[in-house]
Each structure stands twice: as structure tokens, then as C-alpha cells.
Amino acid sequence: MISVTGIPGRKKILFLRPIGGNHKKNLFYFVMSEYNHHQIERKWQAFWEEQKTFQVANASDKPKFYVLDMFPYPSGAGLHVGHPLGYIASDIYARYKRLKGFNVLHPMGFDSFGLPAEQYAIQTGQHPAVTTEENISRYIAQLKNLGFSYDWSREVRTSDPAYYRWTQWIFSELFNSWYNVETDRAERIETLVKRFESEGNQVVKAVADEDVPLFSASEWAGFTAEEKYKITLKYRLAYLAEATVNWCAALGSVLSNDEVKDGVSERGGFPVEQKLMRQWMMRITAYAQRLLDGLGTIDWTDSLKEQQRNWIGRSVGAMVSFDLDGHSEKITVFTTRVDTIYGVTFMVIAPEHELVDKITTDAQKSVIAAYKEEVKKRSELDRVSDVKTVSGAFTGAYTINPFNGEKIPVFIADYVLAGYGTGAVMAVPSGDQRDWNFAKHFDLPIIPILDAQKDIEKQADATKEGRYINSGIIDGLTYQEATDKLIAWLENKGKGKGKINYRLRDAVFGRQRYWGEPVPVYFKNDADGAPLPYLIPDDELPLELPAIDQYKPTETGEPPLGRAAGWKYKGEYDYELSTMPGWAGSSWYWYRYMDPANNSAFASEDAVAYWKDVDLYVGGTEHATGHLLYSRFWNKFMKDRGFVQEEEPFKKLINQGMIQGRSSFVYRIKGGDAAKPVFVSAGLKDQYETTALHVDVNIVTNDVLDVQKFIETRKDLTNDNAEFLLEDGQYKCGVEIEKMSKSKFNVVNPDDIVARYGADTLRLYEMFLGPLEQAKPWNTNGIDGTYRFIRKLWRLFYSDNGQWLVTDTPPSEAELKVLHRVIKKVEEDIEQFSFNTTVSAFMVLVNELGSMKTRSKAVLQDLLVILAPFAPHITEELWQAVGNQAGTISTAAFPKWEERYLVDDVFEYPVQINGKVRATISFPLDTPGSEIEEAVLSNEAVIKWLEGKPLKKFIIVPKRIINVVV
């Protein structure tokens, strides 16, 4: 664009644009066009900001609606075109809901604590707060560029002390709470102490550490205050524990299970090992059942709920105690198949099991020691990838099957995990393939226990069909009968009981990092000189991050906070040196938006009572077992304690699919003179041996490489030394779909697209690409179509030479028909988040209106309103141009469609004949209600079938089905 000129007549901006031209002759040709997205979008974004158009109050006579985006971590790379996909969708929905008469809360903020800023700090010495601040500014600019209707006055940042003061407060409340199994909710720790005072701890049912000593009320009364405090530490929802954690040496930090993928860290791919460490933990396991039950009450996708179900991993079974031959201890196993107990021919316990050393016989000591050594050496990665190899060692000990008194050899093997169940399994080779493999390897007996089991000499058969054999008291019974009888027997004899087990582990709540929320705890030594944790009082929060000189761990291996000179509580007691994990700040942030400036509570009671919960949450599925689980956990806790209103925080959740990159490749022929590289076009590459090289997608158009630009961007190439083998005179690039990332040169920046086509076009195009939930590659190729649509829309109002076309004449039947059909479709599609088909409907509407001679103002106004959520800028501009007050389209009423405009000249309805056979029937429009004599049936077979049978009558029934009685 080279110049912007005049405003003749109506409020219309003309601008001149060079459109090609012969630069050598210095000749330019111009067209006049009125649509200038730069001007329009700048104008309205400024307008919205000045007028505070999207600021929303915590009260209204309209119903509330809360639309939330998963807030981003502000990375240094800025946004790429993939990021806004979900934001565009939620913005459309938020704007749509406003048009539908709701008071809509639609905020945005930043999850601003995190690893990358810290890594950068370690390398450069730059304080993470500084880089974070810069990144956030860039994000905000990019987001505003896209015309989102956020209420920016409610912005939050998790790294802001005024925010994390409340994250610390929630931690304190968790620390001050215990889980009462009888009431099935969290309660203040004081209620537990009262119980101890009146009845000791033997009848209290709580979720607590396993090593709690039993005491009576009078014993409790005899404890010192410090001893009492120590006992309560074992009950609190936030507690310290010596736990095996995923330790990543390269990152210098502990990682949670969902941050570890295939034995390496999710971020960076560094090796992760198991290590015992004293850590803050969260008793999320207390909520396992409620987290599971809650899934039934919320509108999330099945796959996401299934992921959470699997992660929680509920399994129903029984605990069975086996006496040890010659020892007083017992080994307890957890099994989901008690019914197979008569098929047990050996037992396997984890190498880390506490009884291993005790029960190993002298003869086996060396074998066991050697095996344990071997297991230690095998990394997590090997254990995972090498499932086939059978390994294990015999301890020399035997247990007794409680049902038939048989002696059962005890093995150790690493396929049994110390952390799940009891770390011991009873092995039934006839019914379990792993046990079967183990039995074959060590030549142990395989006993069939069901008459329906087949081929158990070849493989295990896990069937529950048939009747039991070789099975003592359950011979002849079915699965359910047998299970019930065995559990009753066990409970009766005190040898076991029915039990539900969860895979879910308590969450580690500490990172050896600087850039996170400090845990508001200090340590004071007890009578024996061991440190005891104490909370920092609420009124002294926030505990702010101290300044430190370097951001890496100390020389003695302490977390970075160990470097903070003189950082002690009351100048005397050591603070906790680890910080909270990344999920802490994001586990409650949606409440802060409700009342972001409050400094006497995380949000006022009124604000929470008004907004309650999130009606629509939009974000990626990658948070399935992290953020989305922890948030539900904290929310349930806060509900228990009466801080919030709802059991579940996110009523409906939509997962937008990831937008992948579409990488382009050039092919260099292998061998030859390195100084004279030869590149071959994609269609010819099979004739040579080539190396594929990424090439920047920004110099590739429709898969054709701009060879000149390519040479310019490469230092090693000149016009003279490089050779290109072309096809059809062009260099065609190869294409591959990969994750969008800088290193693959496939990043497309939304700012570039906005500069070229405008935010409205980008918004429409991202929605048009395909179903929201589906992953899809970014491809700029098709964007011209949406851009054309926007300009066609403009030309409904202005002719090519800038003439105003809209008239006050009443709408024609034809206009109303196409309009109302689209209004209906748009409404239905938006409610179902089918935005791609909505955009198609707009295109049809604009095409059809464009082909009509008339330009009725009433019709065009309705079109603007229904299109406004998708393309807010151009619709605001045209809305004002047709004579409305500026900015009022945001709160206009979504138009209603009328049935009478939806019907065609000819009805075409599915038809039922005698309530059975169906076909399509067509008849003239002016006949409904009256008797129908003429009709056209679509299906030949039906017509044949009807031949000779007079049609008695047609009955039009609801749902547009016609019943024909013959």
C-alpha cells in the first residue's frame, strides 16, 4: 500500500494499492478499493479499548455466562498461528452469548511461572521477572491484534505476588485440613484434634500416612504439644514425605508423573531416575473416588474423561494375607481376581519389598543380591521398552495359601511394582499371561481353574466364563458366586477383605527451582533437633521470592533459593527452599478473574456466588491428566471448606485440536562438490540420492520455492555456485506435517497474516480450516477464499467505485428466505461448536445476496449481527455505516428466524408409509393442510410397491416426516 486518500460522500475510506506493475518502466497501475482492514481494525480495537466495551460487572439482571481460555505460558517465541485457534473459538462463543442476552465473563491472563524463563535466567543472568514481563507485553499486543473481546481489566498473572499470595493461602488451608472419610470431605485440622481428645485415633476414619501410631484419648492427653503437632502432620492434605520421586538431574528438579514421558522428561527429553527425597506432597488420593464420580456430571469429551479415569485407575479386588512359612510376618497381596486363588502356584514381590532381606534363605542370598543389583542398573527406559524378557529370582521362602494350605514359593521380579497395591502379587499362570511366561521360564506348575479355559499349555486364558475346577470351596460355581463366597470367607477368618485400589498417586508438590511460588513454610527444630515445618501466618503473606545472584542450584546441591543471603523467617528459621510446581498457580486462577484486585480474599464471596463456575472452558487436551485433574482436586477441596460453590469447576470443556506446522523441504544431491551444491525439485528427487533440508515456509508459496530468496538467506549459496534442477520451470518443495517450531522453519506468525489479510480474515480462516477439535496442519494456501469472502461482504454495501448500495426498501421474499435459513443454521452450528460449517453458511449467504439486485438494509443488518462474533471489525464498521450508533453491535440482539421463510416452493420430506417404509416425497408448497393429490416419490421401489394401491391420505407428523396410509 502506498497511500491513503479521501472520504468522498459517505463514511468510506478509499485507498490505493499497487497491484503488480512494471517496475523497470516505473509504471504502476492502481485499482480503487474501499475495504482497508488496517484502518478498520485499528479503529475498532482502539474504540473497544477506550469505551471499555467488554468490561463486565459482577452483577446484572441478565443471566451469567463464563467463557474461559486456558491461559498461556508467555514463552519468548510469541504466539504462532496455532495458538489462537481456541481463543478465536471461545471469543466467537463469548460474543455470541452476549448477543443472546447473557452477562459474559471472558477474561485472559498468564501462567507466568515456569521453566523456560528460569533456564534463560541461568544462561544470561537476566531476572526471570524481566523476561516474563517482556514476553507478556508481546503476547498482549498479539492478542489485541486479533480483536478478542477480553475484559482486560481482569487480567491475572500467577507470578504476581498479589496473585501468588492466594496460591500460598490455599496451600496453607490444605496444610490446615484433613480428609474425613466418614463425612467424605476435607475438614479443618481442629475437628480432628477434637476427635483425638475424645476418642484417640482408632475409630477416626481418615486418609493419612500409613505409619501413624495408634493411641487412645488418654494417651493423646499425655503427649507434649510438639508430639501432638507431629502426629497431625501425618493427616494433613499437604504433608512432607520421604517419597520416591522422578528426579531429573539435568533439570535439577523433581518432576510429577505427568511430566515424565517414556522415562525422560517431557520438557527437554532428559533422563529421569527414581530417587528418595523429602518432599511436600498433596493428598489427592483422598479425592480419587470423587474425581471419578464427578466425571459423570460434566460435559467433557468421552476421550478426555476416559483419560482421567485411566489415570485414576480404579480397580476393584481384594486383599489377601498369606502366612509365611517359618516367619511371623505375613505377605499381603492385592488381586482383582480372588476367584483364581486355587490356581496360585507362586508369589512374586517387588525387589524393593520390605520383607525381601528378611525372608531370603542363606542359600539364595547371593542370587537375590545379584538380581537386585541388576534391577538397579536397568534404567526406567529399559524396563519400559523391554517387556518381553522374563527375569526374577527365588528367595527360598514359601507362603501358605490360606484356602488350601499349600506351600507357595516366593520370587522377586521387577515386573511387580513397589508403588502399586502392596508390592506383592499372587501368581496364577493359567489365568494371567505375565504369570504364565514367568511360570514357563522357571518351570513352575500351571493349574487350570475354570472348565472354560482353553489351551493353557500354550498361553494363559483370562476368561471369567464357565465353572470352577480344582478349586476347593468354589468348585462348580460361577465367577460372581465364587468371588462373593471367597471374600466373605476371607473377611470372616480375618485373612483379607474386599478392597478398591487406585493407580493415582499423591502429587509431589515441590520443585527445586527459583521461578515459582515460595512454599509459605519455615522450619524449627524439635526437641530431638530434627526440623519441623510451620506455616507462615496468613497475615504475613505473601512470602515473596528473594533476590538471588544466580539461578542455578547451590554448590551443595540445594535449590536456588539456598543462595538467598540472610533469607530467614524472623531472621532465625530456615524457609522451605523448594518452590511450588507449575500446576499450583493454574489450579484456581478462574476464581481470581471473578475479583482480580481483591486483597482481603482470593475473591469476594459475592463474586464467587455470582459467577459460580466456568460454563465453557476451551483448551488443549494435553492437560488431561495434569492441570485439569489438579484443578478439579483443588476445587473440590475449596468446595469442602466452603470457599466456593460448585463441586466441579468446568461444566463444559472443548478441546481444540493442535495446529501443526507444514514444513517445506528442499533436496540436495548427496556427494559431489560441497562448494557447488545441486538442489533438485521434489518431483525429480527419486532419481537421485538426496538429503532433505528444511526451508523457511515464508519463502515458499503454494509449495513453490522462491529460489532467489532462498539463495539470499543462505550464506553458503550464491547465484553462481548453486544449481537448481527444476520441473516445469519451478522448484517444487516437498512437504511434511510436523509440530510447529522454530527449528523446523515452519512457524507462521499471526501478526504477518493479520498485516496482510486482517484479523477478521484470519479468524474466519482458522475456523474454516476444519472441525475445531481436530488436529490439522496450517496451510496458508486457502486463506484467499476467506479474504475474498470478506471483500464480497464489503461489496454488498459499496460498489466497486465506492457507491453506497444499501436501500430502505423492504426485504424481498428471496432475501428473507436465504437470510432466515442461514440465521437458523448459524445458531445451531454455533451451539454445537461447528464453526467451519457456520463460515460456509455465511459464504453461501453473501454469494446469494450478492447475486440479487436488491440491497435491503433490514436484511443486511441481520447479516452483520450474526457475523459479528466471527468478524468483529468489519461488521462494526458496516454496522455504523448503515446508521447505527458506533459499537452497539456488540450488544445487539441475535435475530430470530421464522419458520415460514425456511420452506421451499416444494416440500421435500422423508415419508413413512404405514409407519414403516420411508422415501422422499415432494409436493407443491401451497397445499399443506389441504388434501394432497399430487406427489412425487423419490424411491422407485416404493413407487412400484405402491402401484395399484390408492393413496388414502397423507399425514404430516412432527419432525418433518410424512406418514402415508394406503
Place this chain on the structure above:
RNA sequence: GCCGGGGUGGUGGAACUGGUAGACACGCAGGACUUAAAAUCCUGUGGGCCGCAACGCCCGUACGGGUUCGAUUCCCGUCCCCGGUACCA
């Protein structure tokens, strides 16, 4: 292996609860306008056959069966792709 979701033109994708498969868009081809190009507009575009043509016919929704007057849609089996998860007892 198990769980969840998919497989439709050259491409992205439509198709309500079983009722004209391929909407909408990209790309491509042809045309109009233009000294030319761009932009814009118009026409055509799943494959095949017959024909001057309108019309018409056959085949087509991964593959093989089935139910039905009628199947992209429902059922059974096979293959492939994507996501999650993995010695969980």
C-alpha cells in the same frame, strides 16, 4: 497389547435421526475485461461410458460380507492412520 477417535474428489472438508454423496473453499482448466499482468466476474471440475446435444447409463465414501425398498450413516469381520496408556496384579 489395551482404551478412545478416525479412513469421503487433486487438497481442506460438508451430508440432520438411514432418504439426490461431494455443500463451502482451495487448486486446476476455459472464458470475459486488460497493451500486458494483477484484481474482479462467468463457466466447468469424483471416475467411466454413449451421444450433435438436452437427456441418459454404469461405478464410486479404506477392504470383504450382512440388515434394509434404500447404507458414508446400522451390524459382523479385515486392513490402515491418529491420540492416550502400558509389566497396575
